[in-house]
Amino acid sequence: MSSHHSQRQPTYATLRSKAESVQSRDESGYLLADLERHPSHSTSEQRNHHSSRSPGQQPSLDKGTKKKRQPHLNIRLLVLAGGQLVIFGLGWGFVGALIRQSNIALPDNLAHLVSSEPSATTFVVSILAAIISMISIRIYSLSVCLALTSKLHRRATPLLFSGFSVSASMGRMFIKLRHPTWTCTSIITMVVLTSLSSGWTSLLNPTVILLSDPIRGNELDLISPTFSYLLNNSSVSQNGTNNSLTALNDDSYNVLGLSGPLAGHSAGGLDVPSFFSLNGATYNISTGGILPSIQSSVYSVGNPPTSGLQFDGGSTRVNTTSFNTTGLSQNFTMTQQGLTAHVNCSEASPDSFSVDEDVTSPASYRIYSATAYCNRSLDYVANGPYYSGGGCDGVDCIFIVPCPLQDSTAPSNKSFTISIFSNAAGSECRYSFIPNTTCTVTPMTTTVVAQYNDRIITPTTSNSSESYAVGQYNPSALAFLASVVQWFGGNAQNLVSNSVGDSVYVLRSMQNQTNLQSSNDPDNIIFAEQEDYWRGVVEFGGTYLRSGFSTVGSELPEDMLTPISGNVSTLTMGWSYRPKSTLAALVPQTLITLFTLMALAAVRRDAGALHDSVDVTDVSDVVLSTTAGRSGVQGVTAGKEKKERLEGETVRLTEVDDSRKILVLGN
Known part of the structure; x- marks a missing residue:
């Protein structure tokens, strides 16, 4: 029996790596993944550096690093917010033009083409709507990822909330009856993300109109x-x-x-x-x-x-x-x-x-x-x-x-x-x-x-x-x-x-x-x-x-x-302003823009640089951040070493006698 336990000991140690990572973060205030951004320090030096601080003391970054992170974060937030607002503005600008003119007609040659090829027209419009939707959803997902990273970086967060945030960023259902607010939010988010492409298709697809x-x-x-x-x-x-x-x-x-x-x-x-x-x-x-x-x-x-x-x-x-x-x-x-x-x-x-x-x-x-x-x-x-x-x-x-x-x-x-x-x-x-x-x-x-x-x-x-x-x-x-x-x-x-x-x-x-x-x-x-x-x-x-x-x-x-x-x-052929259907088509885009801005508003100044090396909504980054690499350093490393780990590491799901599931990294 003891031999049996000794064989499983490395695997159990691997599972405990996440708890150890959280403990290290609670003591230092920063994930070990962040410390890996300073490869010039040796492992022993890093440990000594941590041991030299009191338990409640936050690690101090040098002034040059803070100055570099602040512009990087501001640019990222501006790009994400600006990109989503541009899509939002294009949609409502088009609706505003419809409200003002009542009808927008295609040129005669395009009108004849669209009228003669309705299936091809719908196909092209659907592709365009899908592209716009994918860009908007990607911006929204990155914003939620930044917000979650910022929250995890500031304080210990319940694992359940982290799972809810990841589901919300991807539009997946999150059903927990003990948390009705999270459940309803995930349902709303899922409906908004899945209907976004349909809304743009409905808005952009030309129909038969009558001009007077x-x-x-x-x-x-x-x-x-x-x-x-x-x-x-x-x-x-x-x-x-x-x-x-x-x-x-x-x-x-x-x-x-x-x-x-x-x-x-x-x-x-x-x-x-x-x-x-x-x-x-x-x-x-x-x-x-x-x-x-x-x-x-x-x-x-x-x-x-x-x-x-x-x-x-x-x-x-x-x-x-x-x-x-x-x-x-x-x-x-x-x-x-x-x-x-x-x-x-x-x-x-x-x-x-x-x-x-x-x-x-x-x-x-x-x-x-x-x-x-x-x-x-x-x-x-x-x-x-x-x-x-x-x-x-x-x-x-x-x-x-x-x-x-x-x-x-x-x-x-x-x-x-x-x-x-x-x-x-x-x-x-x-x-x-x-x-x-x-x-x-x-x-x-x-x-x-x-x-x-x-x-x-x-x-x-x-x-x-x-x-x-x-x-x-x-x-x-x-x-x-x-x-x-x-x-x-x-x-x-x-x-x-x-x-x-x-x-x-x-x-x-x-x-x-x-x-x-x-x-x-x-x-x-x-x-x-x-x-x-x-x-x-x-x-x-x-x-x-x-x-x-x-x-x-x-x-x-x-x-x-x-x-x-x-x-x-x-x-x-063209577009006509129909109050109910036209306005309803932009409800998903309006909500996803609102969700994006709310997520970006929750981002603190220190999250931008951290996100360069870790994506808490990516299962690969989560697994890497809770395990140690060949160098013996636990966490997500940046650059070439992270790429080598992603391409070289293997993962396997095992089950022990008491039906516990263990995710084992490596052979």
Whole structure:
């Protein structure tokens, strides 16, 4: 038995080394690891030096050593505190920028890349967040290590507290029910450290955001006195009567002929999207009498060869705010001056028109002369030749004649009428469903809210807007619109069909059959369809008029302009300030910064130099500090000898008969 104990005696002595180290520290005030920093002293000299002091006397360092340690410690504390505060400041600075700007958008090229590669983006952001978190956690761990080293250096500390401090510095759980404060602190620390990377990922990961910015600009004012004067000087009357019907230029027929009937058809009140193109822009339902105010919504159509009433197509001026960010997609909402018309259609009096057939017509087709009596406004008769083929007994023909400067009952400088009559009325021909009709048209300038979405313009008349009769402020504009209707009417008829009649026929065919059957008077529905059709034609005429006098390069004086405004909504990638989630993402970083500063505040002046040779949170340093090396000196040595011990020493865990565990250093 004695032999057995003698074999274990060296191992037991090794375990007692830590207690001896603490005893030496209690007597001298310094760990033996600190004494190892003076290798020039021999072991016997060190022992004599200790024995020459009284038990309660602290070892005195030379003044030069104190002066060296103080700057070293100050720099270390400043670096740790500064590094943590820089990370803390970057995080809260970013949040502050979000609070101030609400949204921070990525450049367009990066936004498209991030949107197309969401997984790769999350991966990159996670790596960046992990790097920031590791740096912050390392600074925190070093600060706790310094604080623990300082405490151990000043006084004897319970081993349990030392274990708690090491666990707290590494974010490990420390469960001791007899010490609930330490347990709760370790849990909080663990949660903070483990959630730090997630917080930074949540903060830095870009998401889909919606930017909203105001738009300002101006456009041609159709009812300004300056433009009224300009248009009056540019107009040529058809019959010598000023401001009755304007003589249109042949150059403009291409635009009028291609787009006019489409505009009327689209505006026919079908309650479904109906698109048509005009001068590089695509409109839904109607033009609303506006010009495109957003450059990106118009395809390039080249510079216009002519302008004014001779306009034959080409780019028009856009004078609104431009934006550098286009994002993934953009929608614009603009409030502009539009042009529409109040149209009221009813059955025409039989004596308001007449149709005569030319008896000399060739056998293959017939020639008609239609006359509308416009004597309510002035001594004026509107007429013109119409050509029809021989189908349906040669009477499948619709005549459309405008009468300027009158409404349905009396002369008026705000309105004009449209007489629509057919030889097919009452027969079984294609257009027999259209009764003889008189429509009173009153063009009005109004406020239009236009939606620009994916190069499609959808204008809607604002219900709260004020309307102004065009003829009252700009008689020449009223005469121009009446001439546009006249041109449509004269060119709608061909040898086999009539484009206006076909459009009304299609609109009627697409009407809800329940509405047609429930209506007491089917003619009312036909009148309503014609009202929608001619309203679309007049609105198109307003857009054409604006285009001719707003061509690219034209200089419009200030008194010919009206302001417009709106808003752009840009869908892109970036960061948006969301109070709860944004602030919650920085809670872990805020707490770890607070813990770091608290730990650094607990560091005393004499701990910095000591930490150069011993790390009390490192198990290797702890083992070395409680054992002796080959030189026979107990403690952690600095420099090469410590490195040799770490690489050369071995450690083994053994168990004795009474279940005690012994950690044996060496073979």
